[in-house]
Amino acid sequence: MLQTANLNLTGNIDWLGSWGLSFTNGKAQASTATSKKIHDLITSTGEFSVETWVTPNNVVQEGPARIVTYSLGDNDRNFTLGQSQYNYDFMLRNEQTSSNGEPTNKYT
Incomplete structure (x- = not known):
């Protein structure tokens, strides 16, 4: 089952013309509530993948x-x-x- 996470961008982040992001002392972080959903899915199946x-x-x-x-x-x-x-x-x-x-x- 696909679980997505909306990310909050903080710190030094540049938007690139190639539709990407460049991080220099910055981060993209999901909320605790979203992380709990991911945790519940991983612990229920014992499996996960990262793309x-x-x-x-x-x-x-x-x-x-x-x-x-x-x-x-x-x-x-x-x-x-x-x-x-x-x-x-x-x-x-x-x-x-x-x-x-x-x-x-x-x-x-």
Whole structure:
């Protein structure tokens, strides 16, 4: 079942002519109520998928620089899709990982 989340944009965000956004110390964040709906769907099925359309703007940064994350805060993330240089990193919190989902799985 598809669950969407309206996002509130805050911080330094530029709208690009290519119909995209560029974030520099900014974020797009869903409300707590929307996040609860997503939580309920994930816990009822034990499954989820994440779709993103991204183009890295900085391929020399260390990371992972967060692209999308579902979390309680800065140190307790349920999952994170991030970027480190030319790699995409995925972290999923489970019994074998930290509360931040580390260690990271890297994909190129």
